[in-house]
Amino acid sequence: MTNIFRGFGAVFYKEALHVRRDAGTLFFSLTMPLLQMFLLGFAIDTNIRQINTVVYNADGRRESRELLDRLTNSDTFHIIRFVENDHDLNDMIIGGKARVGVKIPVDYSDRLLHNMSAQVLVLIDGSDSSVAGQAINVTTAIGLDESLRRVLQDRAALAVDMRPKLLFNPDSRSPNFFLPGLTAIMLLNVTTFLTAFSIVREKERGTLEQLFVTPVRPFGLLLGKLLPYLGIGFFELCLILFFMRFVFLVPIHGNVLLLAFLSLPYLFAALSLGILISSKANSQAEAMQLAFLPILPSVFFSGYIFPRETIPAILYPLSYLIPATYFINITRGIILRGATITHLWKDGLALCLIGAFLLIIAARRFHDKVIMA
Amino acid sequence: MATPTQILSEPAISAERLVRRFGNFTAVNDVSFRVEKGEIFGFLGPNGSGKTTVIKMLTGLLPLSGGNARVEGIDVRTDSEAVRERIGYMSQNFSLYYDLTVAENLQFYGRIYSLEPARLKRRIDEIVQLNGLAPYLNRLSSQLSGGWKQRLALGCAMLHEPKLLFLDEPTAGIDPVARRQLWDLLFELSGHGITFFVTTHYMDEAERCSHVAYIYYGKLIADGTPNSLRELPEVQPHGTLRVEITTPEVTRALRFARQISGIRSATIFGQSIHALIDDHFNLDELREQLLKDGIAVAEIRPLAPSLEDVFVELTYKHQALLEAASD
Numbered sequence: 001m002t003n004i005f006r007g008f009g010a011v012f013y014k015e016a017l018h019v020r021r022d023a024g025t026l027f028f029s030l031t032m033p034l035l036q037m038f039l040l041g042f043a044i045d046t047n048i049r050q051i052n053t054v055v056y057n058a059d060g061r062r063e064s065r066e067l068l069d070r071l072t073n074s075d076t077f078h079i080i081r082f083v084e085n086d087h088d089l090n091d092m093i094i095g096g097k098a099r100v101g102v103k104i105p106v107d108y109s110d111r112l113l114h115n116m117s118a119q120v121l122v123l124i125d126g127s128d129s130s131v132a133g134q135a136i137n138v139t140t141a142i143g144l145d146e147s148l149r150r151v152l153q154d155r156a157a158l159a160v161d162m163r164p165k166l167l168f169n170p171d172s173r174s175p176n177f178f179l180p181g182l183t184a185i186m187l188l189n190v191t192t193f194l195t196a197f198s199i200v201r202e203k204e205r206g207t208l209e210q211l212f213v214t215p216v217r218p219f220g221l222l223l224g225k226l227l228p229y230l231g232i233g234f235f236e237l238c239l240i241l242f243f244m245r246f247v248f249l250v251p252i253h254g255n256v257l258l259l260a261f262l263s264l265p266y267l268f269a270a271l272s273l274g275i276l277i278s279s280k281a282n283s284q285a286e287a288m289q290l291a292f293l294p295i296l297p298s299v300f301f302s303g304y305i306f307p308r309e310t311i312p313a314i315l316y317p318l319s320y321l322i323p324a325t326y327f328i329n330i331t332r333g334i335i336l337r338g339a340t341i342t343h344l345w346k347d348g349l350a351l352c353l354i355g356a357f358l359l360i361i362a363a364r365r366f367h368d369k370v371i372m373a
Numbered sequence: 374m375a376t377p378t379q380i381l382s383e384p385a386i387s388a389e390r391l392v393r394r395f396g397n398f399t400a401v402n403d404v405s406f407r408v409e410k411g412e413i414f415g416f417l418g419p420n421g422s423g424k425t426t427v428i429k430m431l432t433g434l435l436p437l438s439g440g441n442a443r444v445e446g447i448d449v450r451t452d453s454e455a456v457r458e459r460i461g462y463m464s465q466n467f468s469l470y471y472d473l474t475v476a477e478n479l480q481f482y483g484r485i486y487s488l489e490p491a492r493l494k495r496r497i498d499e500i501v502q503l504n505g506l507a508p509y510l511n512r513l514s515s516q517l518s519g520g521w522k523q524r525l526a527l528g529c530a531m532l533h534e535p536k537l538l539f540l541d542e543p544t545a546g547i548d549p550v551a552r553r554q555l556w557d558l559l560f561e562l563s564g565h566g567i568t569f570f571v572t573t574h575y576m577d578e579a580e581r582c583s584h585v586a587y588i589y590y591g592k593l594i595a596d597g598t599p600n601s602l603r604e605l606p607e608v609q610p611h612g613t614l615r616v617e618i619t620t621p622e623v624t625r626a627l628r629f630a631r632q633i634s635g636i637r638s639a640t641i642f643g644q645s646i647h648a649l650i651d652d653h654f655n656l657d658e659l660r661e662q663l664l665k666d667g668i669a670v671a672e673i674r675p676l677a678p679s680l681e682d683v684f685v686e687l688t689y690k691h692q693a694l695l696e697a698a699s700d
Contacts, residue, residue, distance in 0.1 A: 010484035014470065014477075021472040210468035213432045213539075214485045215457045371434070 007216030011224025015198065019228055026232070029194060033186035033240060040182055041175040041248045048134040050078040054098035056089045057082060059108040067104065067120070067146065076138040089123070099125040100135050112150070168253070168336045175248040180331035181304040183240050184324045187263065188270045188298055191233040193291050195274030198225055200287040203278070203370070212371055222366075226271050233267045234260075244335075253338030262330050262344065265351035269323040272358035279365040298324035326350045383446040385410045385537050385568035386431060392439030393426050400426045402591040403440075408584065410536070413559060413569045415582030417684065423591045424572045428539055431570075433457060445537055458486070461530035465542035467522045468529075471515035475506055475525055478514055479532065486533035493532070500528040504558070520551025527555070537568045544575065556581055576681045587684050594691045595683065603678050608686045613637060614652040615682070619645040619672040620663075629666040633659070647676060 019026055053071070057064050071077045080098060083089050092098040101123035111118040122139045126132045148158070169176045202208040211221060237260065244250045273294050281287035298304070301311060302324035311319060319325050326347040333339030333347075341348075386408040393401040401423045408414040418424050429435040431444055433453020442449045445459045469478050479500065483493040501507050504524040509517060514525060523543060530538060544552045556578065559569055563583075571582065579585050580599055587595035595602055602608065609615065620626045623641050630639045630646060636659075639648040650659065656673050663670050678686075 006487070007485050010481055013484070014473070014481045017473055017477060018470070205468065205471070206464050206466040207468045207470060209464055210462065211485070212434055213457055213460070213462040214482070215454055215487070216485050217454075 003220075004217050005220040005223060007211075007214070007220035008224045011211075011216065011221055012227055015225055015228045018198070019232070025194075029190050029232070030236060030239065033182075033190065033236060034243060036186065037179065037182060037240065037243055037248075040178045044174060044178065047172050047174065048131055049075050051076055051100055051131060051135055052098045053077040053079050053100040053102060054081050054083055054089055054092040055079050056084065056086065056101070056103045058106040059104050061109040063109040063112050064104045067108075067142075068102070070142050070146070071102065071139070074138050074142065076134060093123055093125050096125075099128070099131055100139075173250075175244075176250050176336060178305075179240075179244045179248055179250055180335045181302075181328045183237065183244070183331050184266070184302070184327040185295070185298060185304055186240060187233055187237060187267060187327075188273075188324060189295060190236050191229055191267055191270040192274045192277065192294060193288075194229045194232060195226055195271050196277040196281065196287045196291050197284055198229065199275065199278035200281050200284055204283060208370070218363075218367070218371065222275065222363075226275075229274075230267055230271060233270070234263070237263055250335065252335050254334030254340065256334075258341060258344075259331065259334045262334075262348050262351070263327070265348060265355045266323055266327040266330075269351060269355035269358050272355060272362045275362035275366055276358065279362065279369045297322055301325070302328050304328055320350075321354070323351055323354050326354075383443075384408055385412070386414075386442070386444050386570065388427075388431065388440070388442045390440040391427065391430060391437060391442060393423075393430055393435060394438045400591055401430065404588065404591075404593045405440075406586050406593060406596050408568060408570060410568050411563055411566050412584045413563050413571060413582045415579045415585040416570060416572045416588065417574075417579055417585060418572075418588035422588050424588060425541065427588070428462075428541060428570070428572070431456075432460060432462060432539065458533075459535055459537065461533070461535035461538040463523075463526050463530040463538070463540045463543055465545045467526035469514045469522060469526055471513065473514060474511050475514055475517070476510045478525060478529055482529040483532045488533060496532050496534070500531060504528050518551075519547040520554070523547055523551065523555060524558075527558070536566070537570065538562075540569060540571045542572055542574065544573065544578065552578075576679065579680045585680065587687065589688055589691055592691065594687045599680055602680065602683045605683070605687075607690050608678050608683045610649075612652050613649050614654075615676045615678050616648050616650055616656065616659075617642075617645050617672075617674055617676040618648060618659075618663075618670060620668055620670050622668055626663060626668045626670075629663060629668060633662055635659075647682070 055068060057068065068079065072079060077100060081092065083092065086103070089101045089103060093101050101121075103121040103123070105119060105121075108118045108120070120143070122135070124132050124135045152158075166172065199208070202211070241252070241256065241259075245252055274291075277287055277290045281290050297318065300306065301308070301315065301319045302322050303319070304324065308316070308319050308325070330339075330344050330347050330351075333344055384407045386406075388407070389405050391401050391404040392399065404423075404427065416424055416427070426435065430437055431442055431449060433449045433456050437450060444456045447455050447459070449456050470481065473481065476497070479497050480493065483496065488496060501510065504527065506521070506525060506528060509521060509525075514522060517525065527538075527540075527543070544555060547555075552575075559571075563569060571578070573579060583598065585595070585597070585599055585602065586593055595605075597605075618626065618630070621644075623644060623646060627639055627641055627646055630636055630648060635651045635654040637649045637651070639646050641647075660670050660673055
């Protein structure tokens with residue numbers, strides 16, 4: 001009688017029954033990610049276009065109108081109004097109606113015609129840093145370009161001609177950027193929540209205590225409880241990939257099977273987190289709150305929304321401890337860049353290590369705080 | 374190998390000097406008792422006194438800090454899995470899966486004990502027959518009333534035909550009829566040689582047990598049959614008599630009764646007072662003394678101590694000992 005997985009089959013079958021009975025929870029946990037997918041895929045665009053702009057054109061002659069055309073043609077600025085004085089210009093920005101104010105002075109055309117330097121005032125609302133950054137970059141570039149054109153007089157090519165080329169996501173489509181990352185966050189969400197809940201529910205009900213006085217072994221119990229949710233997590237992954245590919249038209253450049261394979265250690269880590277939470281929480285409400293803890297750093301420190309390069313140096317090492325960091329690298333790598341196992345084995349290894357570490361801690365805590373309590 | 378006679382003579386539970394410490398706190402302190410096969414053993418004590426800890430030690434869930442325990446002849450320290458194989462356990466909250474049907478609950482617990490399909494089917498049929506669960510088989514267990522939940526939980530704990538069942542407060546929160554029915558069932562099963570280890574708060578249930586023990590803050594302070602406990606000198610000191618005084622004015626009567634010399638202690642029980650008096654004190658004399666204070670007494674009659682009296686007296690005595698020790 002040394003079968004350490006004793007009771008696995010019975011628990012697995014029972015857990016599957018729970019899942020089937022509670023179709024609402026299953027449906028909810030499968031559709032929530034899809035809902036988020038639609039939000040991020042359709043509604044959110046990180047590319048900054050059409051910034052609301054107010055213009056005070058004191059000059060009004062041909063040169064000034066040409067400049068304004070160049071601003072609008074950049075697709076970055078959208079002129080919503082022309083005003084006639086400085087006060088209105090400021091007022092539009094303070095009121096939040098426009099983020100950028102452009103003032104062309106009355107002598108703009110004159111100075112250009114006399115080959116003197118002409119100044120254009122660009123007021124930028126700094127309260128949103130990414131919008132402000134984009135506005136600065138584009139206005140500076142247009143100013144530089146305009147100056148060069150006048151100096152060179154269409155006579156020669158540029159001495160240095162930078163030709164940037166975007167690889168992998170040539171159109172800068174937001175879904176291509178967001179959805180692979182979302183896959184990681186959603187998997188974490190679903191598997192951690194479901195496992196934590198399935199264990200805490202038995203704690204609340206007292207059935208866990210009952211199981212401990214039966215010959216079922218802890219390994220058989222945990223494995224029987226976790227595998228169904230691993231299955232759900234895996235199904236979720238397929239669902240997300242399907243929608244990503246065929247609804248949001250994100251091309252998958254790499255090997256999907258490799259992605260599925262590398263998702264296993266990630267799911268493993270997420271399940272361990274679920275056990276860890278269940279060893280602490282005594283009620284489903286408590287489990288709910290605790291389950292949010294790993295979600296937040298996974299969203300903010302993993303490079304999912306904000307590039308990891310923006311994390312302050314003190315917190316940067318933290319991003320190495322977060323499983324989502326590696327899995328996001330894996331999903332983006334395989335889906336967007338067509339990366340192979342030779343590029344990604346380190347991430348896979350890191351996930352295995354983190355997963356094993358979490359599982360050991362979780363198993364210990366579970367033993368001390370739940371079985372021996 | 375043990376010979377058959379050794380197995381017969383082996384008690385269902387033998388606990389010797391059990392100790393369990395949690396850090397500096399001693400939850401179970403030098404507890405010894407024996408439960409013979411076929412007994413209904415009532416294990417009583419206030420909340421937090423160590424009842425559940427003892428059960429956890431006997432079922433191999435908690436390692437012993439000291440002492441020995443053998444359950445069905447098996448050492449719990451070395452082979453707790455074999456112990457769990459042979460016992461059944463029903464907790465006070467019935468430990469059922471509410472989103473599974475009655476039949477599914479039974480099947481699950483049967484599979485946990487690795488009953489092969491044919492035996493599982495036979496056992497489920499037997500349990501359903503015994504507990505009258507047939508009409509509810511396909512109902513979700515959440516929809517059963519308290520009494521039926523308890524019968525189902527008992528059924529789940531018995532599927533693997535254990536010879537020893539631990540019932541942790543089996544009747545907490547169920548109606549009196551279901552309570553009575555459960556005890557009838559326990560007596561019937563006990564007649565078939567099954568041993569029961571029952572914890573309860575109900576004194577009337579304790580009176581039904583063939584053997585009771587009382588644990589008070591980790592110490593076992595009473596152990597014996599209900600009748601032998603009633604005759605303990607601490608409970609019924611030499612030269613005293615326990616009487617029941619029935620009167621319409623219990624509260625006023627109690628105040629006066631406590632001032633009468635010759636009455637050692639007095640407590641209200643519903644419409645009467647239970648008093649411990651010196652046995653040379655004449656009952657008619659007592660009636661007259663109370664009448665003098667204007668208290669009409671309907672009846673005074675001798676009374677055997679209840680188990681509650683037993684436990685109250687023993688607790689007082691134990692507290693006195695503890696205080697003497699700490700001085």
